[in-house]
Amino acid sequence: MTLASDAETTGAEAHPGAGPAPGQPPVLSVEGLSISVRTEAGLKPLVNDLSFTLRRGETLCIAGESGSGKSITALAIMGLLPPPAVRITGGRIRLGETDLTALPEARMRTIRGDRIAMIFQEPMTSLNPVLTIGAQLAEAIRAHEPVSRGAARARALDALRAVRLSQPEHRLNQYPHELSGGMRQRVMIAMALALRPEVLIADEPTTALDVTVQREVLDLLRDLQRDTGTAIILITHDMGVVAEMASRVIVMRHGAMVEQAPVHRLFSRPEAEYTRQLLAAVPRLGQGATREAVADRPVARVEDVVVRFPLKAGLLGRTTHHVHAVEHVSFDIRKGETFALVGESGCGKSTIAKAMVGLVPHEGRIEVAGKVLSDLDGAGRKDLRRHIQMVFQDPMAALDPRMTIGDQIAEPLVIHGIGDTESRSARVADLLARVGLSADQMTRYPHEFSGGQRQRICIARALSLQPDLIIADESVSALDVSVQARVLDLLRTLQREFGVAFLFISHDMAVVENISDRVAVMYLGQIVEMGLRSQVFGNPQHPYTRRLIEAVPVPDPAHVRPPSPRLTGEVPSPVHAVGSGPVRVRLVDIGGGHMVASGDPAPALSAG
Structure with a gap:
């Protein structure tokens, strides 16, 4: 790893919040969008009456917690809602003058990847594990343009160079599992931008990345936007990324927009109580609480x-x-x-x-x-x-889906022969109360809880043996x-x-x-x-x-x-x-x- 020359230093560039030129027509318009999922009880709304516009060269950030409707909105724009359970029940999505909601799938395929592209959160599941990087990039190019295999491969090489991937000639012949997470995300960006789309949707593109790789990816998106004029929808729950990248911000909760504002105004004068709560929860450097001295033992x-x-x-x-x-x-x-x-x-x-x-x-x-x-x-x-006990990153993978959470918290006590059934049950109830859950939830299974609740369950399990x-x-x-x-x-x-x-x-x-x-x-x-x-x-x-x-x-x-x-x-x-x-x-x-x-x-x- 080396350091670039002084000419390549970053950080002094203007904030992207300047946005597009006033009066520029929108490249994307979402008008009264409603999305529902079919359940046994009928249609359940996932997104309700959402409207916004996006202009060339603008970065619109959609922020909010999991389940707020961010990603399902992106999938609707891309025409990737899983039929027939999930469907658009109201409103329109326009790309320029084209109504995307009225297009058949065959017509949508010609637009998807060409005029509008998407970068997904997990590149490993988005890339084909049995095809080389070069083959996948060339396939995406040839699906939209009548070029030869050689020309497509040359374009793929140019795309990898554009995203500053090291040894691009070598990477063309590698498979996804041979690349790091940051490299795979750069490949996804190269694939999305190879055809210079009018709109790029980036769904949590840096959530799983290290902080230095995250910075490189964000710098890369900013540089490519400056060079191509692509409009970007950036979906994230990281308000630091929002502050750094956004021209305008939409805050969503429970499928509805709770606030929309230019990025500077949103951070300085948030109007919605939920926005204020979201900003207050962001960890900031320099705000660590002072702690009493710990024991030397x-x-x-x-x-x-x-x-x-x-x-x-x-x-x-x-x-x-x-x-x-x-x-x-x-x-x-x-x-x-x-x-x-x-x-x-x-x-x-x-x-x-x-x-x-x-x-x-x-x-x-x-x-x-x-x-x-x-x-x-x-x-x-x-x-x-x-x-010594462990709490892992993914609580869903750490919990047995076939066991109730009460049994899983009590399991370490059973393995070590501690207590009887009654005392273990009381211990589990006490631990659940300490992590903010209730004793009557002991009989539920992991899938019945949110991600944060499942992590609390894992913490309770780790504490069971004190x-x-x-x-x-x-x-x-x-x-x-x-x-x-x-x-x-x-x-x-x-x-x-x-x-x-x-x-x-x-x-x-x-x-x-x-x-x-x-x-x-x-x-x-x-x-x-x-x-x-x-x-x-x-x-x-x-x-x-x-x-x-x-x-x-x-x-x-x-x-x-x-x-x-x-x-x-x-x-x-x-x-x-x-x-x-x-x-x-x-x-x-x-x-x-x-x-x-x-x-x-x-x-x-x-x-x-």
Whole structure:
């Protein structure tokens, strides 16, 4: 990974809120749109009487929580509502002078992808896993233009260059699973913009991305819009992204528009109470609450831990390379504190968590509740589960869909032989009350709850054994901002009540700054900076830490990001031949326990 030249610095450009020229005719008009789903009880409204316009060169953000009708509106514009259950029950959608709601599917296919295109939230499920990137891009081009395979492939290569994907000639021959999440999203953008559509719909295009990749994608969308004049509908629940990208904002709730305003007015003078609540829930850097000093007694120690995964080759299956996932990492977690591990995907955060609960083999020493993990047999590891629990990113995948939530919260008590049926039921009822749910919900199943409620259930399950340490691995990254705020408040409350320590793993720097006591920043499997929250965020010393903080979207449209060099190329590979490895860093105390890497695994980041 290298830094671009000064000529490519970003952040000083004008805010996109300037919008299109006055009096310009709309390229897209939505008039009184209503969408309903057919149920056994009849039609249930999903979107009700929605109207807005979009002009060339404008970015319209549609914001709101899950279930507000944002994505279903986008699917209606694209003509992708799933028939026959979901259908438009009122209103019209006009692309220029063309009424999209009156077109047959065959005619709509000629428009979809050509005049109007869409970028979906999860690129891996949107790309065909059995076709190369080049084949998929060429297919999209040839579906709308009568060009040869060679010409389509050349156009595909140009599209990948336009989105600044490294080694574009090589990427044409790769499959989606061979690319990172950020690379796949760039491919989706290239595919959407290859035919220069009049309207681009981007549905949560950065939600699952690391903060630095998110910034690159947003910069890319802004640059391409400036070059092509494409009008953009950006659907998001991230109000920082709204502030950075929008010309105009629509706030939706329960299928209805509650407010529409230019971005500066919406943030400075929101009229709707729901808009004010949404803005108040946004985590902001510098607003972390001051915490009392935590106990010095550690509940967990990680000392010089190394995790490497072998890569085999040849007929004999010999190990030729290793993936250096974690390299000589050391830290401790104290009773009642929140210790945060931050960094981009692939830096080793989750691998450390898996090593701490015994899910991956490791070198070095891991001690939890006074017990050294490598010294334990099967029974000892089972007993260790009473002291350390995990809360995962996706609560729906972490819960058994065939078990009631009461049974799932009680299951750890059953496994460890704690209590009888009556006492377990009382314990479950108490835990549900503590996480904001009721005892009469014990007999329900996971699908009957919202995403935020399911995450509360997972937290209750993790607390059932009263552990010393809970590992929260990206536990709020997929939640709406208001739900996220409630879950973070819940974690703080439960920490005060139970004295439990948290290992909080995240790539969201604003969330980390709001909840953590101490922070360790990871890059390429190693810690490059560690210290108190006030030290790491108030006085970041490592260039990678500064880049993570600078990349956080600020929920203020008046904010202008300071110029900073763009990263180009790729992150160095963690794969090394047997007998070799990455440059090892050593942490140096620069005062007050603030540790910074003396050897840099990413020398390119230090340049400039």
